[in-house]
Amino acid sequence: MSETDSPSAAQLFSDARLSLAGGVTAGLRWHPYLGRPFYVSRAEGPYLYDLEGRRYLDFNMANGAVLLGHGHPAVCEAVQAGLAAGVLTASETEHHVRLAATLCRVIPCAERVRFAVTGTEASLVALRLARHATGRRKLLVFAGHFHGLAEPFLFRPSHPGDDGPPLPASGGVPREYGQDVVIVPWNDPDALDRALARQRGEIAAAVCEPVHYNAGCIPPQPGFLAYLRQRTQEEGIVLIFDEVLSGFRMALGGAQEYYGVTPDLCTLAKAVASGFPLAVLCGRADLMEQLSPGGPVAHSGTYTGQLLSVLAALATLRELQAPGVYQELNRRAERFYAALQGLFDRTGVPAKVQGLGARFGLYFGRREPVVNWADAVACDQSLHRRFVLGCIRRGLFFHAYLGLPGHAGFSLAHGDDCLDEALSVIEDVASDLARQRET
Template sequence: MNSKNDILFARAQASTPGGVNSPVRAFRSVGGTPRFITRAEGPHFWDADGKRYIDYIGSWGPAIVGHAHPDVIRAVQEAATHGLSFGAPTEAEILMAEEICRLLPSVEQVRLVSSGTEAAMSALRLARGATRRDKIVKFEGCYHGHADSLLVKAGSGLLTFGNPTSAGVPEDFARHTLVLDYNEPQQLEEVFRTMGDQIACVIVEPVAGNMNLVRATPEFLQTMRRVCSEHGAVLIFDEVMSGFRVGLGCAQGLYGITPDLTVLGKVIGGGMPVAAFGGRKDLMQHLAPLGPVYQAGTLSGNPVAVAAGMATMKLVQQPGFYENLGAQTNKLAEGLTAAAREAGVPFCADAVGGMFGLYFADSIPASYKAMMATDKDRFNRFFHAMLDLGVYLAPSAFEAGFVSAAHSDAVIAETVSAARQAFTRL
């Protein structure tokens, strides 16, 4: 008898390109049939066949308090009874903006949008409009959404402008994007020395989550802050993943670096489509209706979505929340590492707050190049072994994982026990 997942996937491919609405869901990287999810609660979700999985993607980060938390569900239900969308301002939008500004000292004003891509794209436009410069700097392995200027890979030589990584992106867009190596401060120094007066901004994931988990070094971020200040460029921290996920002060709080603009998403929506960009007031006031930089969105600040986000934001501020979350994530990383060592499998893991990375390598990667050198085939086999055992990891060797407050000691122990079997199979 065919799995319901197989049936749904075949059906989906007839009406949707690739059968999915976001590419990583298609399992192309790991092979096999994607699981179609029917419900979720706490640290678990269930697929169309009724199989339960321990979930380590958490909707790619937002489910930090666990799936279907009663407080979040209650807030959404209450907001929905008053109407789903108005196309006009609400007090809820003010409350969320005030909360973000209170928790992040670098953010003096903020604007709400509906997705991380939209927030990053808008922050870039704002930086270009405020500086009246065109060129931007990004880093290989960092993903900032699918806006045209950001779908660019490194060129063939050091400090070269990038080439489009997606059809439909004009080369004229890509030629304004300079792609450097992550964690290489010397390259930053060199590019600003040669063309600093042309660069509008530098955008970076201070804790990268889209080439698996890769931490920025303090020297890398400190150099970035200094050269941006010296040359009048805008420093943008893309904290869509790390924002309120690695700590209440986000990654910028952990590193003690003050960006000019911050891009947020995922956790601030609590599983609903909410994202934001904000920063210095003098920059934000370049936005329409005050200034010439246009940005708009019919569903920005949607009252039902904001209700989910605000309920989540209250929960993460409970005493000891991040200490407990970090402790559970570290238990997972340490348990997996020990299980691999017992089985004699080259493997390591890292964790920052509620994010973690798994690497089939002898040491934790610090760059895109190092991440690309890890054993992807072995990861794919491990992924499927864990899936068979009821543990759902990110279906790609290049994605970070996420732990929630609902991942108890028993859930972590069950995961590590499954991993012992999976490593043995490898």
């Protein structure tokens, strides 16, 4: 028996539905292929343990929030010190100043820093700053890029790949808010130019995931980020990199360091605090100093810079700054992705593997590179479903999202031995899929 047919998980979900809306604490935690959440009793290093204590090699890693591995000792020790200090919130400490100074040293665009609790909140404050600085209202985003669940970011193109009027991506979002939103396809400089020409003088901010990890892994095509930087500068638009997922993933300074393109503002979250709730907004001093109390742009919060999260982040960054960390991470990543592609090719399963640093996308039913959202959503979700369920049955955990390409990743606790074990399991799953396709 495996988690896919666990009676205790089925019973817990049935109980959960009596008190939790939809039986879950967050909508996207529902695993569409299991028909319920994947219940976990504990986690350690690269592994999750289910309700019956069965072990799974984790290829979700808390949606990317855990890069060092679950329960990293340095992070746990730092948090214990925070507990002993009285679980401070709504107070400033020397640790906050130290964390901000560290971020200013390692993130290329960071001249000033503010903390927030979630990526959603950081996105909103970044947009508010850009609107104040430019005196404009509109927001340019890229199709499928995810910036949290605040209203300005909850729009989608009317059709994948098209740059027509956006539609609300959630109930309860007024359609007319979409008048302020311009959506263009990723990696398409001509579409970007058309949108900028149509909306000249109206766009306050352009926001992107510099690597589109929320669609798996769609890197910018050569020169695209530099072109976006150049065109936003020419048009007086504030460029915001949402590095909530890409931050720390392939370089200490995130995608902006890796590609050598510096935005005006940047948001970070997830990996920065190893699973503790902390987000960061950072960027140009002249913009950031517009935040209250120095300027008129509102930003504050009771849980902003909660001490446990700040200490977790300091411990995380100490680990990530150790010599050779990124060389080793990228070596493991490249070796793993090449082997994964090789085994799909060998077994005859149509799948394209795209990865950069510690996160990757698997695009089933496709052999050519995926360059934008339209490509990603056109992939074969039924093959993906069979792949993910086959992996879960054999002790590898992948999360999934209904109708979305989803993303996967590993951590620094996934050594070559773990990744080799995963490759051998995936080879079995792929052989099964290939046999099913023949019959």
